[in-house]
Amino acid sequence: MRGWLDKIKSVIIYDADKEFYAKVFPDSVQKKDLLRLRTMTHADLPKVLEIERKNYLFPWEEDIFTDCFKAGYSCWVCEFDNKVLGYSLLSMAVGEAHILNISVDPAEQKQGVGRKMLEHLISIARGKAESVFLEVRPSNIYAIALYEDMGFNEIGVRKGYYPAEHGREDAIMLALQLF
Numbered sequence: 001m002r003g004w005l006d007k008i009k010s011v012i013i014y015d016a017d018k019e020f021y022a023k024v025f026p027d028s029v030q031k032k033d034l035l036r037l038r039t040m041t042h043a044d045l046p047k048v049l050e051i052e053r054k055n056y057l058f059p060w061e062e063d064i065f066t067d068c069f070k071a072g073y074s075c076w077v078c079e080f081d082n083k084v085l086g087y088s089l090l091s092m093a094v095g096e097a098h099i100l101n102i103s104v105d106p107a108e109q110k111q112g113v114g115r116k117m118l119e120h121l122i123s124i125a126r127g128k129a130e131s132v133f134l135e136v137r138p139s140n141i142y143a144i145a146l147y148e149d150m151g152f153n154e155i156g157v158r159k160g161y162y163p164a165e166h167g168r169e170d171a172i173m174l175a176l177q178l179f
């Protein structure tokens with residue numbers, strides 16, 4: 001029974017109770033309660049790439065996403081009403097988890113989608129990894145605020161890690177200790 005449940009959870013996460021209440025008492029449930037997380041597939045890539053290009057000056061191209069699929073990384077989209085609002089990718093190796101990308105459609109930001117995805121990635125890593133790592137541009141103050149709020153701490157700086165409009169930009173390395 002548990003194996004069966006874990007298998008379903010590895011593909012789709014949602015709150016069935018909240019979806020029921022949303023139908024019966026629409027005003028009792030908020031949008032963020034109805035977000036669904038599901039495994040990203042090739043069919044999601046057009047929408048994912050559209051969001052990627054809106055969010056980043058140096059966006060990932062399709063081949064990076066397909067390489068992540070091939071490598072068996074944990075790749076998720078977050079949906080509301082069957083519409084993809086954001087996506088996130090996590091790699092895991094030798095007790096370390098690494099958040100590779102987390103991105104929310106600009107029109108859907110500040111509604112809890114990023115936090116929901118981050119919580120989900122952390123829950124996947126918990127029990128399997130000792131720490132979760134990520135890199136962020138120092139200029140990305142909203143992302144940094146979210147990571148720090150979730151318990152991440154700065155552990156260092158990677159000099160000239162990111163391409164930038166004029167030259168390169170450093171990355172701040174953050175880590176969350178899981179145990």
Ligand SMILES: CC(C)(COP(=O)(O)OP(=O)(O)OC[C@H]1O[C@@H](n2cnc3c(N)ncnc32)[C@H](O)[C@@H]1OP(=O)(O)O)[C@@H](O)C(=O)NCCC(=O)NCCS
Nearest residue numbers: 055102103104109110111112113114115136142143145146
């Ligand atoms: C970073 C990002 C993923 C956050 O997603 P989001 O759905 O907007 O975030 P949430 O609504 O869950 O907000 C979570 C927290 O982030 C911070 N935050 C996000 N947007 C903010 C804004 N416009 N102003 C102030 N704080 C903000 C706040 O701490 C917020 O917590 P609060 O709601 O309790 O105030 C999103 O802004 C994004 O996609 N940015 C572009 C891509 C990117 O930079 N990704 C990170 C790469 S390291």
